[in-house]
Amino acid sequence: xxxxxxxxxxxxxxxxxxxxxxEDIGADALSRLVAVYPQTKSYFSHxxxxxxxxxxxxxxxxxxxxxxxxxxxxxxxxxxxxxxxxELHAFxxxxxxxxxxxxxxxxxxxxSMYYPxxxxxxxxxxxxxFLNQLALALSDKYR
Amino acid sequence: xxxxxxxxxxxxxxxxxxxxxxxxxxxxxxxxxIVYPWTQRYFGGFGNxxxxxxxxxxxxxxxxxxxxxxGLDRALKNMDNIKETYSELxxxxxxxxxxxxxxxxxxxxCMTVVIAAKLGSAFSIDTQAAWQKFLSVVVSALGRxxx
Numbered sequence: 111x112x113x114x115x116x117x118x119x120x121x122x123x124x125x126x127x128x129x130x131x132x133e134d135i136g137a138d139a140l141s142r143l144v145a146v147y148p149q150t151k152s153y154f155s156h157x158x159x160x161x162x163x164x165x166x167x168x169x170x171x172x173x174x175x176x177x178x179x180x181x182x183x184x185x186x187x188x189x190x191x192x193x194x195x196x197e198l199h200a201f202x203x204x205x206x207x208x209x210x211x212x213x214x215x216x217x218x219x220x221x222s223m224y225y226p227x228x229x230x231x232x233x234x235x236x237x238x239x240f241l242n243q244l245a246l247a248l249s250d251k252y253r
Numbered sequence: 254x255x256x257x258x259x260x261x262x263x264x265x266x267x268x269x270x271x272x273x274x275x276x277x278x279x280x281x282x283x284x285x286x287i288v289y290p291w292t293q294r295y296f297g298g299f300g301n302x303x304x305x306x307x308x309x310x311x312x313x314x315x316x317x318x319x320x321x322x323x324g325l326d327r328a329l330k331n332m333d334n335i336k337e338t339y340s341e342l343x344x345x346x347x348x349x350x351x352x353x354x355x356x357x358x359x360x361x362x363c364m365t366v367v368i369a370a371k372l373g374s375a376f377s378i379d380t381q382a383a384w385q386k387f388l389s390v391v392v393s394a395l396g397r398x399x400x
Contacts, residue, residue: 138378145382162378215362219369219381226370231287231305234366238288 120236125182136175137168139216188247200251210245264383278318283309285363336394343398354396361388
């Protein structure tokens, strides 16, 4: 389910629109992940708090979102562009890839909340495909 | 059996109390058919689904969106017994309609996105958690009678 040329344009344009709020979206999305899917907290047991909205959760959500925004600039070759991040997740973090889908869903919910007019079905499908491709590239080195 | 806190019951009842069934039902089903196009396989008799515009203008799809959302009413009124409440509907979807139960999850995700757009910041973290818990129980109940 790769992105057409048109859909890549849709993704780039939408991320331009949301550029001022990506930090909020990231922080909010990770908070929602641990609230809606509590099993995901298992990856963060070393933090002082894994509560939704807490400082470590929000900060890490922003970190992740920065990575997502960066991936938009590497849209034409995610596999090569995300090589080192893939190695990090494969050999060090070892996050089960099913969780990428769950976080992706929470990001889509935040985008829909913050940008109800702009997050049309056309944008939704393009961004969903992009997040899926991102997840695939991220799990490339797993095995 | 599923345990519901008072807060969760209140949140879910609150969402339904202020819901425009026609609008949300139509938008959620359209979004599902557009974002996950393979779901269109179940709607062969529904007329023109050629592209996003025709899907969103299709009156049969709009009507069916409303039907689906009213189907959730049953779960709302029987929150402590959703599994039994949906036993027949589950058999219908399995034996007669032959719907892959993974599609229930896809539609539920689209409903969440549509409700999020409608409620904006009112779709708090706790609200999303309660809402998705409710939908996951419904989705599970609908898939229960498959064999």
